[in-house]
Amino acid sequence: MSLIFELSVPGRRGTTLPGLDVPAADAIPAGLRRIKPAALPEVSELDAVRHFVNLSRLNIGVDTCFYPLGSCTMKYNPKFHERIAELPGFAGLHPLLPQLRRGGALTQGALAVLFEAEQFLAELLGFSAFTMQPLAGAHGELTGVMLIAAYHKKRGETRPVMLIPDAAHGTNPASAALAGFTTRTIPSDANGDVDLAALKAALGPEVAGLMLTCPNTLGLYDPNVREICRLVHEAGGLVYGDGANLNAIIGRVRPGDLGFDVMHVNLHKTFGTPHGGGGPGAAPVGVAKVLVPFLPTSRVLKRTDGSYALEYHFPDTIGYVAPFYGNFGIILRAYAYMLTLGAEGVRRVSAAAVLNANYVRAKLRDAFPAAYPRTCMHECVLTAQPLAEAHGVHALDVAKALLDRGFHAPTIYFPLIAPEAVMIEPTETESKQTMDAFIATMLEIAALAERDPEALHRAPEHQTVRRLDETRAARFPDLASLA
Numbered sequence: 001m002s003l004i005f006e007l008s009v010p011g012r013r014g015t016t017l018p019g020l021d022v023p024a025a026d027a028i029p030a031g032l033r034r035i036k037p038a039a040l041p042e043v044s045e046l047d048a049v050r051h052f053v054n055l056s057r058l059n060i061g062v063d064t065c066f067y068p069l070g071s072c073t074m075k076y077n078p079k080f081h082e083r084i085a086e087l088p089g090f091a092g093l094h095p096l097l098p099q100l101r102r103g104g105a106l107t108q109g110a111l112a113v114l115f116e117a118e119q120f121l122a123e124l125l126g127f128s129a130f131t132m133q134p135l136a137g138a139h140g141e142l143t144g145v146m147l148i149a150a151y152h153k154k155r156g157e158t159r160p161v162m163l164i165p166d167a168a169h170g171t172n173p174a175s176a177a178l179a180g181f182t183t184r185t186i187p188s189d190a191n192g193d194v195d196l197a198a199l200k201a202a203l204g205p206e207v208a209g210l211m212l213t214c215p216n217t218l219g220l221y222d223p224n225v226r227e228i229c230r231l232v233h234e235a236g237g238l239v240y241g242d243g244a245n246l247n248a249i250i251g252r253v254r255p256g257d258l259g260f261d262v263m264h265v266n267l268h269k270t271f272g273t274p275h276g277g278g279g280p281g282a283a284p285v286g287v288a289k290v291l292v293p294f295l296p297t298s299r300v301l302k303r304t305d306g307s308y309a310l311e312y313h314f315p316d317t318i319g320y321v322a323p324f325y326g327n328f329g330i331i332l333r334a335y336a337y338m339l340t341l342g343a344e345g346v347r348r349v350s351a352a353a354v355l356n357a358n359y360v361r362a363k364l365r366d367a368f369p370a371a372y373p374r375t376c377m378h379e380c381v382l383t384a385q386p387l388a389e390a391h392g393v394h395a396l397d398v399a400k401a402l403l404d405r406g407f408h409a410p411t412i413y414f415p416l417i418a419p420e421a422v423m424i425e426p427t428e429t430e431s432k433q434t435m436d437a438f439i440a441t442m443l444e445i446a447a448l449a450e451r452d453p454e455a456l457h458r459a460p461e462h463q464t465v466r467r468l469d470e471t472r473a474a475r476f477p478d479l480a481s482l483a
């Protein structure tokens, strides 16, 4: 499909404004007005409608197709919660509205949402308190490792090293480095778990902590997680939990009970907001009691008269990490999501997410074996290595072929420790019929690899763009011209 951006024709109009029924007046002082009229496109209403509808159809999204992008939890998010976020009392809220004393109680509802959402998360995950401010998972990580740094500093200890397993998301070492730590990599063992011997060898008085993703990015639950936390604590360190994979365990196990001291939660993965596309996120960070004094300012506290207020005065705080309320709209959706599902509902989320991933893993076993052949959690990491070795068809070819067949591609080549990785996260919101269609398509692609590998190297053939130079596409995106 071609899409033309330069539709403007001089004099063409898409609106009819009623005639002026008041005396004309110069509302804007002459000195502040544009010298030349703005160069707005002159188009009809139909031109504008077609332009935007066609643009929207170039998007692949959860609303249009199955989107098994591993690690991203691209679940379907109920439209009902979008309606709640649109309520004028919330959507129109200005962060500088007065809290309580003067100007009425205009922000009390929003502060109550922040306060209660924090309570819900603390209960669900087993932490003492949360900061609701961080604006993305990576931002939550940075906040969390800054809390760990503040903790050691307060105790007069110098611990410059952060340990990070080799299965970790790339944001983990980046966040630790940004907070001033030196990172040290802990290898995975043959099962895909943290290598305990290597961990023990790496622990020492210079280690501030460990950043652990549970379940990890292979979609595997490390059976030694309690022991890992114990070992780190014994060495005087703290354990950071990357909670991006919470969808696998939500309502079943509380990370705080396992021994994690601090953890971010991607509300835009697990709790009712789609992830990806560079849209807004929110990643509240939960902490054990020892880290509460260091939490960022401000925090919402409940007063004895039942009212809510933002409090700013905490002597040991790490300071500001985000302005005002954080991404309030995302927190509001998560609050609505938790209220809708309730305790039993969130348990059903994790049950169905894990069942769906294992269904896909088992059905694709022969053509795409799991990188680590174990029961997985909410996602399965398969490998295209057999296809690569036998037919020269790689994970990238499979991903591109899926696009032509009406599916978003899974995550590929991540985690780095699995060769030819194809990382599939169906999420709990997909039906068996959808997964069966996906499985059938994956098997069709595997069969085609044997018969006609070239056909897969040519894919995609029916998309708006063909294969891109991925480095250039990321560094110099050209979003206006379509090949």
Ligand SMILES: *Cc1c(COP(=O)(O)O)cnc(C)c1O
Pocket: 071, 072, 136, 137, 138, 139, 169, 171, 172, 213, 217, 242, 244, 245, 266, 281, 283
């Ligand atoms: C998504 C993800 C992150 C980063 O979260 P963002 O909100 O994208 O910054 C970190 N770790 C893991 C395991 C993830 O899947």
